[in-house]
Amino acid sequence: MATNRPEISEKENDYLAAHEDVVKRVIERQPADEYLYDLAELFKVFGDSTRIRILYALFESELCVGDLASLLALSPSAVSHQLKILKDAKLVRFRRDGKIIFYALDDDHVRTILSMGMEHVEE
Amino acid sequence: MATNRPEISEKENDYLAAHEDVVKRVIERQPADEYLYDLAELFKVFGDSTRIRILYALFESELCVGDLASLLALSPSAVSHQLKILKDAKLVRFRRDGKIIFYALDDDHVRTILSMGMEHVEE
């Protein structure tokens, strides 16, 4: 039982949908592209094992760059680079104490997202 | 007030921690590297706007490759490649109906993770 195939609309509809009606309805309900893009950017930040390890370490305690470098067996420079990415994504915050800068998880969102992900992985 | 600096242990502790005691405690509580790695792999899958768009589309309805291609203005091949990644990560499942294969979100975990992420982005 073939689906109706109305003439192709003028839109940049490069590929034909087998079920145009459904497709149209779905399109209408999609969040703005901007949000989807930002969302992907956010998850991209979580998508690196070094950064995940940093986040999990900060899960336990605030730490300075040197501590993280030691803990992860990475150069302070490498850690700093990753921390910048985490900072830009608002996943960590920091405070200065004299010469040392302590990093910590920014909010509980981060904890929740990590936990949800871990649940999926543990299945 | 400088922290104690016991002689460097024989471990592959390439960089000195300013706060060895804290570092040790944190290390003990870290999940196995394998989990952290898998977790990063999972988030890596979410970290692409095409895949996010696919997931959000499937949020509304099950869809076949052609529908997704039309909806996203991508080639069926590109869509199929991404669906494979999503399948491998167990984020989507599929069923065959005659010649057509329908894809759907695999479980509510996916919905939850997306929602959590979106909350963070919307702030």
Place this chain on the structure above:
DNA sequence: TGAACAGATGTAAAAATGTTCAAATGAAAG
């Protein structure tokens, strides 16, 4: 002020990733 140190940044090389195109599957209908 300047030496010492923690951390940040620029950039180039190396590695991983996404999209495209062409060709291969594999189920279904004749």
Place this chain on the structure above:
DNA sequence: CTTTCATTTGAACATTTTTACATCTGTTCA
């Protein structure tokens, strides 16, 4: 059994991303 059509696969190419190394900034403390 052959054709058709939806989907998958593989290789190539372009783009991003990660990492390493060197250099720079900024703070503390003598």
